Amino acid sequence: MNRLLILIGKIIVKILHLFKRNAGNLPGIILWHLTRGKCCKMFKVSCPIIAVTGTNGKTSVTNCIAQLFQQSGKKIIINKEGNNLDTGICSLLLRYCDSSGMVNADYLILETDESHVPVVYSQLKLETLVVLDFFRDQLDRNGEMETLIQKINNFCKTFEGNLILNGDDPNTARLGKANPGNKNVKYFHAEPYAFATKTAYEASEGHFCPFCGESLVYDYYQYSHIGKFHCPKCDFGKYEPYITASGIDLEKPVFTADGRTYSPKLNSIYNVYNMTAVAAAAKLYRIKPEITDKIISKYTVKNGRMENFMLGDRKTTLNLAKNPVGANMTLRVMNEMNGEKELLFVLNDNVADGLDVSWIWDINFSIFERVTRVVTSGTRAYDIAVRIKCSGYDPEKIAVKPDLDEAVAELASTPGRKFVIANYTAVQPTRSALKRYISKHGGKQNEND
Ligand SMILES: [Zn+2]
Incomplete structure (x- = not known):
C-alpha cells in the first residue's frame, strides 16, 4: 500500500513538473486525502x-x-x-x-x-x-x-x-x-x-x-x-x-x-x-x-524582508509585516535611526492577508519619531491613513495614493531616508513597483548592507 501511494505521489509530482507547475503542496494534498490525513506517515x-x-x-x-x-x-x-x-x-x-x-x-x-x-x-x-x-x-x-x-x-x-x-x-x-x-x-x-x-x-x-x-x-x-x-x-x-x-x-x-x-x-x-x-x-x-x-x-534577507533599495540616491528599506509585531519592529528600526525619514505603508485585504484589517489598530504609531511624511497605498490605503491619523499624527503630512506606482513616486519625490512596510499580498507588488521606479529613474535593488 505504501509503495502504491508513493508511486501515485511521484507520478503527480512528475505530471506537475511536466506542465511546469509548482509541486510544493498539491501532491501532499492529494495524498492527505488518500491516507486520511496521515500523509507524512508513509x-x-x-x-x-x-x-x-x-x-x-x-x-x-x-x-x-x-x-x-x-x-x-x-x-x-x-x-x-x-x-x-x-x-x-x-x-x-x-x-x-x-x-x-x-x-x-x-x-x-x-x-x-x-x-x-x-x-x-x-x-x-x-x-x-x-x-x-x-x-x-x-x-x-x-x-x-x-x-x-x-x-x-x-x-x-x-x-x-x-x-x-x-x-x-x-x-x-x-x-x-x-x-x-x-x-x-x-x-x-x-x-x-x-x-x-x-x-x-x-x-x-x-x-x-x-x-x-x-x-x-x-x-x-x-x-x-x-x-x-x-x-x-x-x-x-x-x-x-x-x-x-x-x-x-x-x-x-x-x-x-x-x-x-x-x-x-x-x-x-x-x-x-x-x-x-x-x-x-x-x-x-x-x-x-x-x-x-x-x-x-x-545572513541577510531578500524578498521584502528588511530588503534595501536605492530610489535614485534615496536609501529605502522594505519590510513585510503580516502582523502588528512585524510592523512595530520596522517602526522601531526606523525610530532608532538618527535623522528624518519617511514611511510608505501598503495595506491589502486580500484573502491571503485575512480579510480583517483590524490588526492595524495594534500597531503603535504613537512612537513615531522624526517621521516627516507618510504615504499610504494598497486596497486599504484609506484605512491605514485613518489609523495613523488617529494616533495623533498630523493628517497634513499623510498622502493617500491607492495606486502603487503613484505611491512610490510620491515617496521618492523628496530627498532623505525612506521606509516601506507592506503586508502579505502587498509585498511582491510593492517590490515590483520599486523596481519599476528604479528602472525608470535610476537606483539599485537588493543593496543589503
Ligand atoms: Zn506563576
Missing part, C-alpha cells in the same frame, strides 16, 4: 529531523540552521520555499524518497507551521524543536493563541527530544516549565539592548503567569512582550540560559554569544533573537565556530 526517514516553529522568524532561522550543516559538508533536505504544513512537507519528502518511501540525508531541516507541529511530528520522529515566539497572527486560521500554545504543549508532553526555547517569550518559555520530564530543554536569552524599556509600549500578550495567574514582572522589554520576565509567585521565568546574547550594539551591529562575537548584517533586535536561536542550534550540534560565525555574519 515515509521512513533515516536521519535526525530539526524543526523550527513560531510566529515570526521561522524562514530565516530554518535557512541559517540548514546552512550550518551544509557548510559542514552534510547532505540536508529543507523546505526552502516555506511549504510548512503537513501537505507541503509530504510533497517535499515525495521528491527525495525512493520507491519504498525511504528518505536519505544527513539532516532534515523543516520550517513547520505552529499548528502543524503536532500533526507532522506524531508521524515523523523529531529530534530537535526550535520554538521562536508566539504572537497574534492570522487569528482566523489559528484560533486563539492560547489554543495554539496548548496544542504544542500537548505535543511536548510526550516529546523527549531537544527543545530549544526563546526564554524571553513567556509564551514559549512556558513549554519548558510545563514539561519538567524533558531533560533536553534549552533556553536562549538576550541581555537588554540600548532601546530596551522598563514598560511595554506595544500591544503585547503574555501579561499573566500561565501557571499561577499572577502578573508577570519584567526587568526589561526588548520589543512587544519579549524580554526578561519572571513570576513573583511561582518560579516561572527562572532558568539557566543555554546561550545568552550580550553586548548587543545595533549601531555597528554586533553581539556576543557563547564567547564569540558576531557582526550580523541586519541591525534589529529581532534579528539578534533569531541569530541567537541559530547559535543555540550550532552549539547543540557542535558546529565549527568559524562556520557559525560565517553564517550569522553573512
Whole structure:
C-alpha cells in the first residue's frame, strides 16, 4: 500500500513538473486525502529531523540552521520555499524518497507551521524543536493563541527530544516549565539592548503567569512582550540560559554569544533573537565556530524582508509585516535611526492577508519619531491613513495614493531616508513597483548592507 501511494505521489509530482507547475503542496494534498490525513506517515526517514516553529522568524532561522550543516559538508533536505504544513512537507519528502518511501540525508531541516507541529511530528520522529515566539497572527486560521500554545504543549508532553526555547517569550518559555520530564530543554536569552524599556509600549500578550495567574514582572522589554520576565509567585521565568546574547550594539551591529562575537548584517533586535536561536542550534550540534560565525555574519534577507533599495540616491528599506509585531519592529528600526525619514505603508485585504484589517489598530504609531511624511497605498490605503491619523499624527503630512506606482513616486519625490512596510499580498507588488521606479529613474535593488 505504501509503495502504491508513493508511486501515485511521484507520478503527480512528475505530471506537475511536466506542465511546469509548482509541486510544493498539491501532491501532499492529494495524498492527505488518500491516507486520511496521515500523509507524512508513509515515509521512513533515516536521519535526525530539526524543526523550527513560531510566529515570526521561522524562514530565516530554518535557512541559517540548514546552512550550518551544509557548510559542514552534510547532505540536508529543507523546505526552502516555506511549504510548512503537513501537505507541503509530504510533497517535499515525495521528491527525495525512493520507491519504498525511504528518505536519505544527513539532516532534515523543516520550517513547520505552529499548528502543524503536532500533526507532522506524531508521524515523523523529531529530534530537535526550535520554538521562536508566539504572537497574534492570522487569528482566523489559528484560533486563539492560547489554543495554539496548548496544542504544542500537548505535543511536548510526550516529546523527549531537544527543545530549544526563546526564554524571553513567556509564551514559549512556558513549554519548558510545563514539561519538567524533558531533560533536553534549552533556553536562549538576550541581555537588554540600548532601546530596551522598563514598560511595554506595544500591544503585547503574555501579561499573566500561565501557571499561577499572577502578573508577570519584567526587568526589561526588548520589543512587544519579549524580554526578561519572571513570576513573583511561582518560579516561572527562572532558568539557566543555554546561550545568552550580550553586548548587543545595533549601531555597528554586533553581539556576543557563547564567547564569540558576531557582526550580523541586519541591525534589529529581532534579528539578534533569531541569530541567537541559530547559535543555540550550532552549539547543540557542535558546529565549527568559524562556520557559525560565517553564517550569522553573512545572513541577510531578500524578498521584502528588511530588503534595501536605492530610489535614485534615496536609501529605502522594505519590510513585510503580516502582523502588528512585524510592523512595530520596522517602526522601531526606523525610530532608532538618527535623522528624518519617511514611511510608505501598503495595506491589502486580500484573502491571503485575512480579510480583517483590524490588526492595524495594534500597531503603535504613537512612537513615531522624526517621521516627516507618510504615504499610504494598497486596497486599504484609506484605512491605514485613518489609523495613523488617529494616533495623533498630523493628517497634513499623510498622502493617500491607492495606486502603487503613484505611491512610490510620491515617496521618492523628496530627498532623505525612506521606509516601506507592506503586508502579505502587498509585498511582491510593492517590490515590483520599486523596481519599476528604479528602472525608470535610476537606483539599485537588493543593496543589503
Ligand atoms: Zn506563576
